[in-house]
Amino acid sequence: MTHLVASYDWGLIWTNKAAFLHGLETALEVSAVAIVISVVVGLLLALARMGKPPLSWLAAAYINVFRGVPALVSVIWVYFGWSLVLGINFSVFQAGVIALVLLYGAFISEIYRAALEAIPRGQREAGLALGLHPIRVFVRVILPQATKIAVPNIGSMFIGMVKDTSTFTVIGLLEVVRVTQNINSLTFQPFPLYTAAAGIYVVVAFAVDFLVRAMERLLATPPSGPVARAVNARQRRRVQAVVQRVEAISGAR
Amino acid sequence: MTTDSAPSAAAAGHATSTGSGDVVVCLEGIRKSFGQTEVLHGVDLTVHSGEHVVIFGPSGSGKSTLLRTINLLEEPSAGSVRVLDKEYGPAGGKRRGSPVELRRLVGMVFQQFNLFPHLTALNNVTLALRSAQKVKRDEAEERAAHALRQVGLLRFAARYPAELSGGQQQRVAIARALSLDPKVMLFDEPTSALDPELVGEVLTVMRKVAESGMTMVVVTHELSFAREIGDYNVFMDEGVIAESGPRGFFDECTNPRTKQFMAAVL
Numbered sequence: 376m377t378h379l380v381a382s383y384d385w386g387l388i389w390t391n392k393a394a395f396l397h398g399l400e401t402a403l404e405v406s407a408v409a410i411v412i413s414v415v416v417g418l419l420l421a422l423a424r425m426g427k428p429p430l431s432w433l434a435a436a437y438i439n440v441f442r443g444v445p446a447l448v449s450v451i452w453v454y455f456g457w458s459l460v461l462g463i464n465f466s467v468f469q470a471g472v473i474a475l476v477l478l479y480g481a482f483i484s485e486i487y488r489a490a491l492e493a494i495p496r497g498q499r500e501a502g503l504a505l506g507l508h509p510i511r512v513f514v515r516v517i518l519p520q521a522t523k524i525a526v527p528n529i530g531s532m533f534i535g536m537v538k539d540t541s542t543f544t545v546i547g548l549l550e551v552v553r554v555t556q557n558i559n560s561l562t563f564q565p566f567p568l569y570t571a572a573a574g575i576y577v578v579v580a581f582a583v584d585f586l587v588r589a590m591e592r593l594l595a596t597p598p599s600g601p602v603a604r605a606v607n608a609r610q611r612r613r614v615q616a617v618v619q620r621v622e623a624i625s626g627a628r
Numbered sequence: 629m630t631t632d633s634a635p636s637a638a639a640a641g642h643a644t645s646t647g648s649g650d651v652v653v654c655l656e657g658i659r660k661s662f663g664q665t666e667v668l669h670g671v672d673l674t675v676h677s678g679e680h681v682v683i684f685g686p687s688g689s690g691k692s693t694l695l696r697t698i699n700l701l702e703e704p705s706a707g708s709v710r711v712l713d714k715e716y717g718p719a720g721g722k723r724r725g726s727p728v729e730l731r732r733l734v735g736m737v738f739q740q741f742n743l744f745p746h747l748t749a750l751n752n753v754t755l756a757l758r759s760a761q762k763v764k765r766d767e768a769e770e771r772a773a774h775a776l777r778q779v780g781l782l783r784f785a786a787r788y789p790a791e792l793s794g795g796q797q798q799r800v801a802i803a804r805a806l807s808l809d810p811k812v813m814l815f816d817e818p819t820s821a822l823d824p825e826l827v828g829e830v831l832t833v834m835r836k837v838a839e840s841g842m843t844m845v846v847v848t849h850e851l852s853f854a855r856e857i858g859d860y861n862v863f864m865d866e867g868v869i870a871e872s873g874p875r876g877f878f879d880e881c882t883n884p885r886t887k888q889f890m891a892a893v894l
Contacts, residue, residue: 495740497740501736501801503701503727504738504805505731505760505805505808506760506808507728507755507760508760511759511760515759596745596746596788597788597790613769614769614785614786615786617750617773618782620773621770621773621774621777621782625774
């Protein structure tokens with residue numbers, strides 16, 4: 376047993392750390408661009424889904440279809456299919472982003488729909504009663520509250536995205552799994568190398584979880600956590616200044 | 629002041645209770661249906677400048693719905709709504725104006741406060757000033773602080789709604805509506821969601837608003853408060869105004885349904 380473990384070359388992980396990190400960087404870049412676009416697409420899909428037919432039917436159909444498509448199929452379809460049909464040649468990076476947005480836009484739209492529906496009707500009514508235009512009510516009142524509810528689930532979606540980039544090895548994107556395969560083809564040490572790959576994904580999941588928690592604290596009311604303390608301190612100073620100014624004016628009367 | 633249910637609208641003419649001021653709110657023939665059920669059967673209500681109109685009645689009588697047609701949170705199925713020069717006519721009619729413009733003349737306070745939980749007390753007040761009225765940030769904050777001072781909550785300006793009691797939240801909601809300088813304030817059962825010991829502070833603020841000469845329409849179950857501020861009192865039952873009258877109404881009402889309701893509440 377010991378000699379078996381010892382026969383694995385764990386040092387390969389360290390000697391190839393630059394390649395692994397580069398793979399991680401690529402995976403994170405694709406996912407980061409994709410999550411930003413997916414949130415926008417998801418929000419628009421959610422609004423369409425909550426709107427009037429026939430738009431709501433189209434949105435529902437899209438959501439139900441694309442939630443069922445695996446990332447591997449999506450990326451092959453975009454990279455090879457679209458280039459044949461539309462004549463557009465995407466780079467592997469672009470194809471990866473589009474493949475993810477197609478799927479995760481659908482998932483995130485359902486997250487946003489649930490979050491938007493969770494906001495009490497009175498919030499919209501209060502905004503309207505103040506004379507705000509309905510669009511402003513949405514942007515300033517409803518959306519911030521819904522986003523706060525949606526953030527933890529969007530964080531989970533991001534973790535899923537990073538893992539799904541592993542399938543983009545089929546189009547040759549130099550992400551973590553592709554890098555692992557490349558090193559393995561030269562060294563024939565799949566066990567330590569894929570263990571390292573798995574470790575990278577787990578570390579990403581932990582890091583994202585940490586970031587999401589930080590965002591949740593920032594969006595909590597009242598906000599807490601180190602980032603919020605700085606932001607909040609500034610806001611409180613500003614409020615205090617106004618309060619003192621008004622107290623001085625009314626005191627002088 | 630004229631209030632009447634539709635069938636006898638003409639009979640009362642335009643007798644005014646207080647005799648004061650111009651017409652601020654004029655509802656004519658308001659009907660409202662939810663699906664197959666009609667909850668308002670043609671209601672007229674006129675509110676003059678500076679007048680305090682109190683609406684009471686059993687639940688389901690349509691009083692909140694009527695109040696909510698004034699700022700078009702409920703769009704009437706028939707009839708017209710006018711607030712000063714802003715008119716909102718029947719569906720398909722020529723006089724159909726913009727609800728947003730009409731709402732800028734009307735402040736509203738809700739039973740459930742409906743403060744924006746993601747904003748501080750101060751920013752709850754500045755939001756509409758800045759987004760709807762395009763007031764600059766510094767000026768908006770100053771006006772908001774003044775409004776909070778009026779309701780005695782200036783030192784809580786930086787707090788979030790979750791950090792305030794129900795009574796304090798409702799006072800912030802009143803400040804939020806007042807800061808926009810409305811021509812009429814609507815109160816929809818403003819104390820019904822409060823713990824009994826917090827009702828007083830909200831009524832005190834409302835009394836101050838009334839004393840400032842603000843035109844008010846108040847839906848309430850606080851009959852002693854109604855008796856105190858009501859220049860004109862409206863008893864609603866089953867979607868119509870069953871009986872209405874000026875000060876002294878509570879002692880002089882004749883409709884058996886009104887008497888029965890008051891006996892049950894008091």
